Amino acid sequence: MPNDLNNERETQIPTNLRLLLVMEEIAKAGRPLKPMQLAEALGLPKPTIHRLLQTAEVEGFLQRDLDGRSYGPGPRLRQIAVHTMSSERLRTGRLAILKAVAEEIGETCNLATPDREGMTYLDRVETKWPLRIQLPIGTQVPFHCTASGKMYLSTLRESTLDAVLTSRPLEALTKKTITNPDELRQELSEIRARGHSQDNEEFMPSMTAVAVPVMDSTGRLLATLSAHAPDQRHSVEALAAFLPALKAAALKLSELHAA
CATH class of the missing domain: 3.30.450.40 (GAF domain)
Structure with a gap:
């Protein structure tokens, strides 16, 4: 039943919005977040969250925190914030x-x-x-x-x-x-x-x-x-x-x- 609920939530979020929502959630929290926290907040399966985090990390939008498990804003996301301001x-x-x-x-x-x-x-x-x-x-x-x-x-x-x-x-x-x-x-x-x-x-x-x-x-x-x-x-x-x-x-x- 929980897997069915996660699958239903995942289909409600367009694919091209998922990574943006992950970055928004991290920026909104104001502190590094673990994959489990992001999965709970967004209602997405953990494998999907891990895949999105890996992509964002490789591209420099997010980076791992000192604990090696949490993710915070990377250099490109911080630069976006500066450009926005x-x-x-x-x-x-x-x-x-x-x-x-x-x-x-x-x-x-x-x-x-x-x-x-x-x-x-x-x-x-x-x-x-x-x-x-x-x-x-x-x-x-x-x-x-x-x-x-x-x-x-x-x-x-x-x-x-x-x-x-x-x-x-x-x-x-x-x-x-x-x-x-x-x-x-x-x-x-x-x-x-x-x-x-x-x-x-x-x-x-x-x-x-x-x-x-x-x-x-x-x-x-x-x-x-x-x-x-x-x-x-x-x-x-x-x-x-x-x-x-x-x-x-x-x-x-x-x-x-x-x-």
């Missing part, structure tokens, strides 16, 4: 919000999204000051020593965070970079409690930054909004004065992407 309508509205907050605070503002190896700058509005830090759109920066990266790390499940922090040594990019995983975990706990992160010359000497989350409609981190400046103009404590403006802009960005 960069669509003309969204980018026009996004840049208007970024320009407004950059003008209000008078410093460079960045919108960054998480990738496999770090945070990638999706959009950026430069300060008008001649002294500025050059990090163009498309730049990828580390998770562990940037305001945007630490904001993202603070939202991860404990098991995923452990994997990130223990997979390889944390590189010291400046004398202030946190390279001890336990110390970084403590700071991430503080970031979760206060709702924003900071970079006190941890990524680049003489650069300070603060970041706030941009959330999606399910309450998950979609991107980060950050402001950075040379420490000659603003200490990391002084940048805290910009947090209300950044949080208001982050809320507008969330609403834009939910529309």
Whole structure:
């Protein structure tokens, strides 16, 4: 009887939609899923799910998680997400919000999204000051020593965070970079409690930054909004004065992407 029910469900889903539904289910979950979980969610037989996952993995749309059994977004699916967020309508509205907050605070503002190896700058509005830090759109920066990266790390499940922090040594990019995983975990706990992160010359000497989350409609981190400046103009404590403006802009960005 269960096999008959699975066969009936399988015939109800057009063949050309099955792989799309698998990828949608994984993206919607926000965490790697096992074949059994996908079979239960979509009502498809396990052999069909395994076949679809194998195809998606070979083509780079999905990739296995560290446990070797679960599947998460692969490089091509993540690139689709970036291209989608960069669509003309969204980018026009996004840049208007970024320009407004950059003008209000008078410093460079960045919108960054998480990738496999770090945070990638999706959009950026430069300060008008001649002294500025050059990090163009498309730049990828580390998770562990940037305001945007630490904001993202603070939202991860404990098991995923452990994997990130223990997979390889944390590189010291400046004398202030946190390279001890336990110390970084403590700071991430503080970031979760206060709702924003900071970079006190941890990524680049003489650069300070603060970041706030941009959330999606399910309450998950979609991107980060950050402001950075040379420490000659603003200490990391002084940048805290910009947090209300950044949080208001982050809320507008969330609403834009939910529309």
